[in-house]
Amino acid sequence: MLSMKDSFIKIKEVPTKVGQEVKIRGWIYRERKTKNYAFIVVRDSSGIVQCVLDKSSFSQEKWEEIKKDADVEASVLVKGNVIKQEKAPTGFEIQVSEIKIVGKSPMFPITKDLSRDFIDDVRHLWIRSRKMTSVLKVRSTVFQAIREYFLSEGFYETQSPIIQATQCEGGSTLFEVKYFDKKMYLAQTWQLHAEAVIFALEKIFCIAPSFRAERSKTSRHLAEYWHAEMEAAWEDFEDLQNRAEALVKHVVKRVLEKNKEDLEVLGRDISKLKPVIEKPFVRMTYDDALKILKDKFNFEVPWGKDLRTIEEEKLVSLYDVPIIVTHYPKEIKAFYMKEDPKNPKVVLGFDLLAPEGNGELIGASERETDLEKLKQRLIEQGEDPDQYGFYLDTRKYGSVPHSGFGMGVERIVKWLCGLDHIKDAIAFPRTMVRYYP
Numbered sequence: 001m002l003s004m005k006d007s008f009i010k011i012k013e014v015p016t017k018v019g020q021e022v023k024i025r026g027w028i029y030r031e032r033k034t035k036n037y038a039f040i041v042v043r044d045s046s047g048i049v050q051c052v053l054d055k056s057s058f059s060q061e062k063w064e065e066i067k068k069d070a071d072v073e074a075s076v077l078v079k080g081n082v083i084k085q086e087k088a089p090t091g092f093e094i095q096v097s098e099i100k101i102v103g104k105s106p107m108f109p110i111t112k113d114l115s116r117d118f119i120d121d122v123r124h125l126w127i128r129s130r131k132m133t134s135v136l137k138v139r140s141t142v143f144q145a146i147r148e149y150f151l152s153e154g155f156y157e158t159q160s161p162i163i164q165a166t167q168c169e170g171g172s173t174l175f176e177v178k179y180f181d182k183k184m185y186l187a188q189t190w191q192l193h194a195e196a197v198i199f200a201l202e203k204i205f206c207i208a209p210s211f212r213a214e215r216s217k218t219s220r221h222l223a224e225y226w227h228a229e230m231e232a233a234w235e236d237f238e239d240l241q242n243r244a245e246a247l248v249k250h251v252v253k254r255v256l257e258k259n260k261e262d263l264e265v266l267g268r269d270i271s272k273l274k275p276v277i278e279k280p281f282v283r284m285t286y287d288d289a290l291k292i293l294k295d296k297f298n299f300e301v302p303w304g305k306d307l308r309t310i311e312e313e314k315l316v317s318l319y320d321v322p323i324i325v326t327h328y329p330k331e332i333k334a335f336y337m338k339e340d341p342k343n344p345k346v347v348l349g350f351d352l353l354a355p356e357g358n359g360e361l362i363g364a365s366e367r368e369t370d371l372e373k374l375k376q377r378l379i380e381q382g383e384d385p386d387q388y389g390f391y392l393d394t395r396k397y398g399s400v401p402h403s404g405f406g407m408g409v410e411r412i413v414k415w416l417c418g419l420d421h422i423k424d425a426i427a428f429p430r431t432m433v434r435y436y437p
């Protein structure tokens with residue numbers, strides 16, 4: 001009798017076991033039954049394999065059970081011999097001698113050709129799909145690669161509060177939280193607290209959720225997203241660009257190494273990702289970007305306006321690597337970005353734009369250290385500097401040049417997996433219209 005305590009191989013190992021008896025466990029991905037045979041494709045976290053059940057190998061009672069209960073998404077333990085089988089989906093097949101149906105699955109609600117809305121309603125079941133399984137594996141590699149990069153560079157992993165007293169990235173996207181009898185907000189970023197912690201640890205990073213009450217329904221915005229952020233004392237604007245480039249390269253490299261099959265399942269053309277690890281990223285100023293947009297596309301962007309999605313898309317269409325756009329006008333960037341000592345109209349900040357129209361992956365800057373300038377910028381943006389007391393203290397006691405950035409994890413997953421919408425880069429997305437399950 002098959003039991004959970006037996007030793008099972010992962011389905012991806014099946015091709016190495018031709019001629020041998022194996023045990024696998026998983027869920028029925030597809031099933032087709034004829035009078036004398038049942039063909040079931042079983043999946044586990046590692047892959048799929050076709051299993052063939054011949055009526056003559058089972059008792060009458062067992063065969064009745066198989067016919068009745070071997071439904072899509074039923075969980076099963078299976079024992080059988082592995083053979084090569086050209087006609088099977090993966091080229092291999094298990095000829096089943098024993099099967100145990102562990103959990104039945106009558107009428108699994110996901111069938112072919114369902115609407116996107118319905119699929120989002122049953123997200124908790126849709127995550128079992130091969131598409132989502134592959135995305136979630138890529139996502140796991142991305143988290144691991146981010147940690148690898150920062151830890152190997154001597155950064156400490158550090159946390160900051162999710163419930164915060166002020167904005168950092170603009171009041172319009174704040175989520176309010178009723179905090180006892182006070183009003184607080186969900187974190188848009190770890191940055192303000194991180195800038196205090198670098199005085200202890202110098203080089204720090206985190207991967208944590210950030211929250212933005214984005215009212216725009218775009219394919220790149222989530223209300224809750226995972227944010228990989230770094231902050232480093234003694235690092236300047238150029239160091240920061242190098243770090244962003246090195247981090248993205250490392251993540252892409254690891255995904256190409258570890259997730260080849262997943263990218264294949266997703267139909268991702270990996271030749272598009274190779275230049276990213278092989279070639280230097282393009283770096284240009286905001287002024288350069290405006291000029292290129294004018295010369296190549298006849299787009300007239302007035303100086304001082306932020307680049308719109310369409311303009312970013314045109315710009316990145318010219319290159320096969322990400323672009324680092326630097327020196328944006330002060331007015332369109334956050335209060336903490338350092339004013340360029342050579343030109344007070346622009347800041348030492350950059351956006352890193354992903355290829356293939358995937359938009360901003362990273363927002364970054366050297367930080368303003370001049371206390372008076374910081375206060376002035378807060379006032380200009382309608383904020384009360386008194387609310388930022390702890391933050392301003394970081395400029396009063398041993399202030400140092402420092403820099404940091406934030407990378408949207410779902411943005412990079414979306415790009416690497418070639419997804420149409422960012423909501424598929426996370427298991428349970430939160431958007432303006434989607435908050436269940």
Ligand code: 4AD
Binds near residue numbers: 223
């Ligand atoms: O450019 P942002 O707003 O920068 C900051 O939050 C800085 N405080 C980061 C820092 O310097 N520590 O956000 C950083 C990145 C963006 O480039 C984008 O990739 C992602 O966060 N992001 C979002 N991802 C998904 N949904 C949203 N609504 C996002 N908003 C920003």
Ligand code: MG
Binds near residue numbers: 351360362363
């Ligand atoms: Mg930004």
